Amino acid sequence: MTTPTEVENPRSEPAAAADFFAVNSIADASVSTGSATTKVLGWLTLAGLVVLLVFAFIISPEDSRETADGAIIGQFDAVRLLYLHVPAAVFAYVAFALTGLGSIIYLWKRSRWWDHVAHSSAEIGVVFCGVTLLTGVIWGRPVWNTWWEWGDVRIVTTLLLFLIFVGYLAFRSVPSEPRRQARNASVLAIIGALNIPVVNRSVEWWENRTLHQQSTLEELKIEDATLLTLMIGFAVFGLMFLWxxxxxxxxxxxxxxxxxxxxxxxxxxxxxxxxxxxxxx
Amino acid sequence: MGFAKLAFLAMELAVSLRSLVVLLGSFPALSGVDLDIQSGEIVYVRGANGAGKTTLLRFCAGLLNFYSGEGQVLGFDIRDANSDTRQMWRTQVGYLGHETRLYPDLTAQENLAFLAKLCRAEMAALQYGVERLELSQELLATRVGSLSAGQRRRVALAGVVLRSPKLWLLDEPHASLDSRGRSCVDQLIVDAAKAGATLLVVTHEPVAHELLEAVPADLSVGESAASGSATAGSEAAGSASGGSAIACAPGSSRLVELSGGAVKGNR
Amino acid sequence: MTLLLALFALTHAGYLAAGWSIGLLAIGAYALSVLVRGRALSKRVPLSRQRWMNSLPDEDEQS
Amino acid sequence: MNTSDATPGHLSLMGILRTSWHIWRKDLLIELRSRVLLNQILPFAVLVLMLFAFALDGDSTTLEFFAPGLFWVAVLLAALLAIGRSVATEQADATMDNFRLGSSSPVAVFFGKTLVILTQLLVLEIVLAVGVIVFYGARLSEPLLFVSTSVVATSGIASAGTLYAVAISKLGVRETLLPLLLMPALVPVLIGATRAFGDALGTAGVNGWQWLGLLGAFALAYLTLGALVFGSLLEEN
Known part of the structure; x- marks a missing residue:
């Protein structure tokens, strides 16, 4: 990561109190959280987004193929929604994993720095996860002919994950003793992250059928343009996540x-x- | 001499705090406490509402973490974050807060028996507590929910007595007690100190002079330790620990004033 | 008009437009809210404590 | 019979078990006096069974087929009440401080409170079992699986419930926050227990014992996790 890594455990420096008051020049404070690094990052993200849109809607082909008996099957244009859906899903999971990691390190080192990382990452994860669910539902209608499919493992797991971390954020939004909140939130996040595989397994056993592409990349009959677009999607969402x-x-x-x-x-x-x-x- | 003083510091101070800051949420309930309490001493703490009296007691009970400062309570370094150490510290204090910490659906007897089991006190200690607080058989067999406030308070105090604590932390022990109950508590406090325990008692009332002088007054009543407010913390620390290394008789008492979350020397 | 609707139904363009626009709008709105929160908060914090302003000397480094 | 002489006896397994047992007995005594489970939570659970019957149009085939799932949803709803009650008992007059000041490890408190909820829910499940047999026409084809699923799944519910309830016990909004945090975490239990019951009641052609394994792993994970973190959850600041 960039600049903020220099800040170590901002809580552990009460000694600096005196000169802090002496300065106290709040009037000329900066008015944004931006820096040179994030500006570059932000423009790169926006540019990448334009490229992604171009690739998703114009350059990449629609998904269709001929089966042995001559019928034409596939997702057709709906596949273009996946260039948003899949990267959002992947980075939602990345964000929640980072929240789990940050929480573990917080409990271990008790540095507020990692607590902030966990909290921030969870919030972004919930946004990405919401986008994943939304686009998934919209995509499912034309392709599976249903908004929602309970028999599908990933979609159910993702919804649960979404709800677990909505609960986490709800807990964090209640004002209380800051250190106890950070501690207990870490416990909640770790349990939440551990829940992912359990929920996934149990839903999979629950109904041994699934509509979902076992592996999206496999199923998409990898054409170069399709794969490339998906890769661009990952890159753009990576930059976006970082920003x-x-x-x-x-x-x-x-x-x-x-x-x-x-x-x-x-x-x-x-x-x-x-x-x-x-x-x- | 030097050795004697060192030994004194190590052995005799039940509580020793320097520039202690304790936060409740992000409010500094204690803003810099310097306080030394010798073993066997009774220290009455007085102060306005919100001065930090309850927080001081809860900290001494090992129930709160601190923000900055240093010191020891009953020989446990307050910086020691080990949970086992913390647990041992807690088992040696007897803390009575505003709440009685009793279950209203259980009888007084059942409540006390449960408390005794939680801290593994012996039945004899329980019996002693019952006797000292003059709890009748009838009262013991009554549900706590239907006891009066004063009776509940006495049951709660019996719950402190049965722990046979080394450090007593009493938050307004007189609250809602009648005059008989008060003298009962006062006698309990003096006896506990004479038996070697240390007491930190929060009170709103003016402490009766006969209480403060109930013990030999020639042995450094009041001027042993507490001094200096927080802002002068560093210089006060030196004088407080070094200045008056006179051993006090068990049961000697003094008054300490708390304001703005800091102790200031009194008398 | 009906032709356009038919085209929408045939090509899933409606679903596509809805999915992309709602998705990107949601993320955009969130990004904006983060920026707004940051602006509001940074007015209340001295410049010396906003270390990502790397043009400034890092005066608290030693502490 | 060790007294408070600061030996680390509070860490011994026997010490932990003894304290858990005392907490269990204390809470059961409170229940005997206050009758909250008997007079309020039990009737509520039966009421839920009735609501399902109304919602599903009283269709006996449907009710029998879905009896396992409806049973466990009723248990989850009642569990929310039981867990809330269990924490409220300690919150009324700051009795949580007694646990902090006691000489036993926080693990004992966790086990004790879990055991209390487990006991109460098992009593509740006996009544609900009679309820689904009478109201929904469920038939018990594998009693052993039925009983062991109840015990294991309820252990998971009780341990996870205690953990979450104590994590948020200091908040003013704990009654409304608890379901949001607890229910998603208990989804694996709902799925597993429903499937296992499907086998035990003969409505689903699955191997219930396999699901029992998942339930066991869940309960074990939460019991371990609770034992590890409960101390820090009890701390005040």
Whole structure:
């Protein structure tokens, strides 16, 4: 990752309190979470998105092939939705895996840095997961002739994963003691991440049939343009994920800064109060 | 001399805190406490609402983590995050908070028996608690939910007594007690200190002079340790630990004022 | 018009347009909300604590 | 009979089991006095069975076929109440502090509370079993599988429930948040237990014992996880 890696455990430096107050020049503060790196990243993402759209709608062919008995089958134009659906799904899973990883490291090292990574990643994961479900439903209608298929393992697993992390975010949105929240949220995230394989297995055993492409790449009768478009999709979503993660992380970091600032002021006020009282008596 | 003083510091201080900051959420309930309490001492803590009295007690009970500072309680370094150490620390304190921590659906007897089992106290200790708090058989057989506030308080205190704690942390033990209950508690406090326990008692009422002087006053009543507010923390720390290394008699008592989450020396 | 509708039905263009636009709009809206939150918060934090502004000296590095 | 002399006896297995047992007995005593399970949660569970019958138009074939799933949904709904009640018991007068200040390890508290919920739900399941047999016409073809599925699946529900309930016990919104967190996590139990019951009640041609294995792994995972993290969940800040 880029710049924010320099920041290690912002909580563990109460000693810097004094000069922080001396500066206190909030008026000329910056007004965004952007930096040179993220600007480049952002433009690259947007440019990539345009390229992706061009490839998805114009260059890549529609999915159709002839079976042995002469019928023409395939997803036809609907395949173009997969260039959004598949990368979003993959990076939703990546995001949740990162949340699980960040939570484990948080419990181990107790550095708020990793807690912010976990929280940020979960939020992005929920957005991507929502997009996955939405496009999946829209794609299923023309191709499977049904909006939703309970017999399908991946779609059910993904919905559950979505709900688990919606719950995680709901937990995090309730204001409470910050360290306890971070600790308990980490536990929730780890359980949630561990649930993925369990849910997946159980849904698969549940109904031993599945509509889903066993492996999307295999089924898509890999034509060069199709594969290339999918790869572009992965690249664009990778950049997008990184951009979102960095910005969201900085939001979390700023929120903690504000909290720390409030804490230091509260501490100062409280000490003044103590001194005043001592003077009186 | 140096050795004697060191030994004194190691052996005799039941509680020793330096610049202790404790957060509740992101509010600094304790903003820098410097406090030394010797074994066998009774320290009354007074202060306005929100001064941090309850937080100080809960911290000393090992129930809260701190933000910055250092020190020890009953010989346990407060920086030691090991959960076993923490557990041992907690088992040696007797903490009475605002809540009575009793189950309203159980009788007083059942509540006390459960508490005794949780901390593995012996039946004799339970019996001692029952006697000291003058709990009648009839009261013991009553559901806690239908006891009066004062009676519940006495049951809760018996629950503290049965732990035979080394450090007593009592949050307004007089609350909702009648005069007989109060004198009962006062006597309990003095006796516990004489038996070698250390007591930290939060009170809103003016502490009666006869209480503070119930013990030989010639042995450093009040001026042993607590001094310095938080902002002067560093210099106060030196004087507080070094200044008055006079052993106090078991049962000697003093008053400490808490305001703005910091202790200031009194008398 | 009916021809256009028929074309939509035949080529799944409606599904395609809906899927892509809703998907990208959702992500775009989220990105925007992150930026807005960041802007609001960074007004309340001194510049010296926003370390990604790498033009500034990192004064807290030692602590 | 060790007293509070700070030996690390609180870590011994016997110490943990003894404390769990005391917590179990204490909660059952409270239940005997307050009758919340008997007077409120049990009737509610039976009511749920009735609601299903209304929703499915009282069709006896449908009800018999779906009896396993309906049974477990009723259990899950009642479990939410039982778990909420179990935490509320400790929340009323800060009795959670007694556990923190006690000399036993937090693991004992976790096991004890799990055991309480397990017991209560098993009692509830006996009533529900009679309910599906009487109301839905379910036929018990494999009693052993039926009983072992109940015990194992309910252990999973109880341990996961205790874990989640304590993780959010300090929040004011815990009643509304608990279902959102707990239900997705319990989906594997619902699937597994329904399938195993399908075998036990003879409505599905599957191997129920295989599903019992999944349920066992789930329960074991949550019991282990709970034992590992419960201490930090109990801490205040």
């Amino acid at each position: 979102l993660l960095i910005h969201r992380f900085r939001v979390a970091w700023l929120a903690e800064e504000v909290e720390q600032h409030g804490l230091k002021q509260a501490l100062r006020r409280r000490r003044e109060e103590a001194q005043r009282e001592a003077m009186v008596s």
